[in-house]
């Protein structure tokens with residue numbers, strides 16, 4: 001079915017609160033086979049709530065409204081609905097009884113305020129009468145309109161337990177079967193991916209491919225929608241396999257996986273340990289690795305060696321070498337990687353040294369030049385990259401590239417060409 005979501009609240013339109021409700025509801029409704037044609041965000045003003053509601057009922061098969069159901073004077077959704085749809089408000093004594101019994105421990109709440117919660121537009125069907133969660137269903141012009149609380153966890157509960165199951169059974173409602181997969185790539189541009197997958201794009205009407213740069217990665221979504229579950233499964237499996245073949249090891253992970261998750265999984269799987277030496281990434285590589293629960297299994301630690309003296313003292317990078325090649329150079333990156341590997345007694349040492357900018361660049365080594373050292377059993381090498389972007393973007397690209405190099409090493413898929421240009 002085609003749906004519209006309306007989020008109500010001054011805190012949303014003034015930019016104080018991020019409207020996560022619409023985002024969450026859209027994702028789950030989509031996964032349940034519905035399409036959201038529009039999302040509106042309006043102030044706590046009856047005229048605007050009413051106008052948005054009428055417009056939504058006109059163009060969608062179902063509507064979801066979140067927020068403004070509460071007891072405070074700024075919660076005006078019920079009033080707006082009554083006015084916009086010409087429905088008188090009716091008193092629901094059972095609603096008040098339940099709220100009072102559940103809030104008995106909160107004598108601070110005036111009963112007059114609570115009473116407001118029990119005045120609902122005529123015809124409202126309480127969605128979860130066994131609880132005190134506000135939320136009801138109105139059927140207008142034979143279309144379901146769901147009113148859900150603004151509080152995110154309550155909204156989520158009603159959406160999952162009541163809204164999605166009700167929509168699935170809605171008479172005349174057309175529910176699709178949907179399968180979706182997100183493929184995550186790094187180090188390959190959107191245009192390159194597009195070129196490789198172009199021929200898949202319009203091959204089947206019920207298969208959609210989308211490209212989303214999610215800095216520093218590029219994500220690709222595959223969505224298969226059809227009324228026939230078997231057909232969906234068959235097409236889905238076929239496309240997943242084709243995309244994996246076409247993009248091969250450019251895909252580092254799927255769905256919720258992050259680069260650090262994948263590197264962690266590979267390290268644990270191979271029983272190897274990692275240590276890092278970071279200069280321009282300032283600890284970001286270690287931060288990304290340690291965001292993964294259980295990383296102590298394979299991550300030994302790291303050194304942020306910003307100053308040359310620190311590189312010498314803690315990583316054993318010799319003065320001569322620093323003088324001859326500079327701190328931002330292949331030999332220094334190699335020495336840092338070998339240094340941290342030895343210090344930590346790790347299987348793999350990865351090092352990052354570069355120019356994050358905005359100053360410090362030169363003709364031979366412009367801002368964005370970053371060297372990586374990778375030391376593993378019997379082998380130490382370096383890689384030179386040229387990144388574009390501001391300081392934060394260069395640091396982020398550096399950290400992700402460090403992880404990508406470790407991933408490729410573990411997969412035995414290191415790219416021979418040691419200079420890559422023009423990423424982002």
Ligand code: ATP
Pocket residue numbers: 007008009011012017018019020021022066067068069070071072075134148149150151152
């Ligand atoms: P209550 O009974 O608490 O008054 P309500 O339905 O009136 O519920 P609101 O008062 O509008 O909901 O919002 C309650 C809380 O939920 C607030 O902290 C608000 O910032 C948050 N909230 C409301 N709408 C959204 C939204 N669309 N996305 C994220 N948070 C939201």
Ligand code: MG
Pocket residue numbers: 008009010044067068069074075150
């Ligand atoms: Mg509100």
